[in-house]
Amino acid sequence: MNGRCVLALLLATLTLLSVGCASVSGQGQHPQDPYETTNRQVSDFNDSIDRSLLKPVATQYKQTVPEVLQSGVKNVFGNLTDIWSTANNAMQLKPMETAETGLRAAVNSVFGIYGLIDWGTRIGLQRHNADFGQTLGYWGVPSGPFVVLPIFGPSNVRDTVGLVVDMDQNLWSHVDPTATRYTGTALRVIDKRAEFLGMDQQLDQVALDKYAFIRDAYLQRRKAQTQRVKDDKDRGYGPADGIKEERYDQ
Amino acid sequence: MRTFNIFLRFVRQGSLRLILATLGMVIGIQAPVMALEAPDAFMQRLSSDMLDTVRKDPALKAGDLQKIASLVDTRLVEHINFKRMTASAIGPAWRQATPEQQKRLIEEFKVLLMRSYSGALAQVKDNYTIVVKPLRAPATDSEVVIRSELRGGNEPVAIEYRLEQTPDTASGWRIYNFNLLGVWLVDNYRTQFAQEINAKGIDGLIATLSERNKANNRK
Numbered sequence: 001m002n003g004r005c006v007l008a009l010l011l012a013t014l015t016l017l018s019v020g021c022a023s024v025s026g027q028g029q030h031p032q033d034p035y036e037t038t039n040r041q042v043s044d045f046n047d048s049i050d051r052s053l054l055k056p057v058a059t060q061y062k063q064t065v066p067e068v069l070q071s072g073v074k075n076v077f078g079n080l081t082d083i084w085s086t087a088n089n090a091m092q093l094k095p096m097e098t099a100e101t102g103l104r105a106a107v108n109s110v111f112g113i114y115g116l117i118d119w120g121t122r123i124g125l126q127r128h129n130a131d132f133g134q135t136l137g138y139w140g141v142p143s144g145p146f147v148v149l150p151i152f153g154p155s156n157v158r159d160t161v162g163l164v165v166d167m168d169q170n171l172w173s174h175v176d177p178t179a180t181r182y183t184g185t186a187l188r189v190i191d192k193r194a195e196f197l198g199m200d201q202q203l204d205q206v207a208l209d210k211y212a213f214i215r216d217a218y219l220q221r222r223k224a225q226t227q228r229v230k231d232d233k234d235r236g237y238g239p240a241d242g243i244k245e246e247r248y249d250q
Numbered sequence: 251m252r253t254f255n256i257f258l259r260f261v262r263q264g265s266l267r268l269i270l271a272t273l274g275m276v277i278g279i280q281a282p283v284m285a286l287e288a289p290d291a292f293m294q295r296l297s298s299d300m301l302d303t304v305r306k307d308p309a310l311k312a313g314d315l316q317k318i319a320s321l322v323d324t325r326l327v328e329h330i331n332f333k334r335m336t337a338s339a340i341g342p343a344w345r346q347a348t349p350e351q352q353k354r355l356i357e358e359f360k361v362l363l364m365r366s367y368s369g370a371l372a373q374v375k376d377n378y379t380i381v382v383k384p385l386r387a388p389a390t391d392s393e394v395v396i397r398s399e400l401r402g403g404n405e406p407v408a409i410e411y412r413l414e415q416t417p418d419t420a421s422g423w424r425i426y427n428f429n430l431l432g433v434w435l436v437d438n439y440r441t442q443f444a445q446e447i448n449a450k451g452i453d454g455l456i457a458t459l460s461e462r463n464k465a466n467n468r469k
Contacts, residue, residue, distance in 0.1 A: 030441060078404065118404060120404070121403075121404040126401070126403075126404060126405055126406050127404055127405050128405075128406075129405065199369075202366075202369040205365055205369075205462075205466045206362060206365050206366045206369070207442070208439075208442040208443075208445075208446065208458060208459075208462065209441075209442045209445060212441050212442050212445065213438060213442060216433075216437070216438045216440075216441055216442075217433045217438055220432060220433045220434060220437065220438065221431060221432040221433050222432075223432075224432030224433075225432060246338070247334060247337065247338060248337040248338060248340065248341060248342065248344040248345060249333050249334045249336075249337035249338075249344065
């Protein structure tokens with residue numbers, strides 16, 4: 001039994017738990033969010049951890065660690081993600097995205113010292129992120145209800161499974177010794193959080209109800225990401241996507 | 251040959267339609283299609299223009315809200331249908347609102363939307379460019395979706411716009427919804443607005459919006 005299995009089990013248990021102890025309130029309920037009460041509690045818990053631990057650490061990291069080191073961390077973990085994104089783009093039958101992300105990962109791994117230097121962006125190869133939750137969605141696996149995972153944040157049942165697979169497939173999960181692996185993972189989390197500094201304040205300003213804002217954005221975004229576009233060549237232009245938006249101003 | 255190419259471009263960009271429309275007006279016929287510019291060309295022009303302005307002005311890049319507000323007022327507002335956006339975010343309850351309430355809702359929602367926009371502008375870096383995906387069919391539809399990508403970072407950022415034809419603007423088009431990374435902004439407010447209206451009514455929503463905007467201004 002290794003760490004990854006423990007993590008997978010933990011996530012599965014937490015999901016079941018949040019499903020199990022959810023109270024179902026009737027009014028104003030979002031159809032995709034039957035466990036809203038529990039989800040809101042987990043959100044508050046995540047926010048408090050962020051406020052007391054993650055955000056201060058990320059702020060320090062951004063202010064004190066030299067920028068070269070920061071971009072090195074970002075690039076190495078970005079490169080590892082690119083490799084897995086390439087596989088997912090392939091599984092989603094997206095030839096252009098697979099080729100560009102794959103080539104980018106190859107260039108960065110070979111010439112960029114394990115991805116430390118991001119040559120890919122410099123020569124115009126951009127990443128197209130793709131994860132296993134998307135791949136499942138692409139092949140028709142329904143998303144299931146919205147759930148907020150402790151620490152990991154907004155998700156749904158399908159994407160929680162996807163997340164476990166993503167973490168297992170990330171090459172960093174196989175790094176030995178354990179101490180190096182955990183240090184790296186911590187660095188990765190801090191770096192990710194540092195990226196979003198400032199944006200959280202912005203979010204507080206534009207949302208009337210932060211929880212609902214994040215949930216609805218997550219649902220919309222994941223739906224858009226897992227939608228099969230019938231003819232990719234036609235993506236440049238659409239007659240309002242075939243969906244006439246209902247209007248109330250007339 | 252060059253003249254012919256220019257002529258073709260004119261036709262594509264809808265100038266021919268402008269001529270026909272003018273002719274139609276002169277002889278007293280209302281032309282059914284009023285678009286003066288191809289919607290993708292219009293969006294490319296508008297977004298590159300905004301990006302250039304921000305790049306050249308350090309105050310805008312730093313997120314100076316007053317300057318952003320005046321930029322938006324002078325250059326952007328005429329191209330956006332705030333009334334339609336607000337009505338769409340509020341849904342059926344819009345029709346129950348009085349004209350005065352509607353006016354207040356539009357004002358407050360506009361300020362809130364511009365807050366998001368200024369936050370996005372503050373993220374713009376010097377090497378960023380906007381690529382609008384090309385139009386593949388003649389625009390006979392009165393409503394279209396224009397897709398574009400913000401490039402320059404290590405990941406392309408997908409931005410989409412819903413446009414409607416209108417006789418009121420120079421281009422013949424107006425934006426009524428905006429999508430960043432798969433999220434339609436107006437749609438994303440629907441649940442929150444409905445919550446407020448259900449709990450406190452239309453006036454309650456106006457009060458909440460106005461308080462939020464005031465609080466944001468103090469920061």
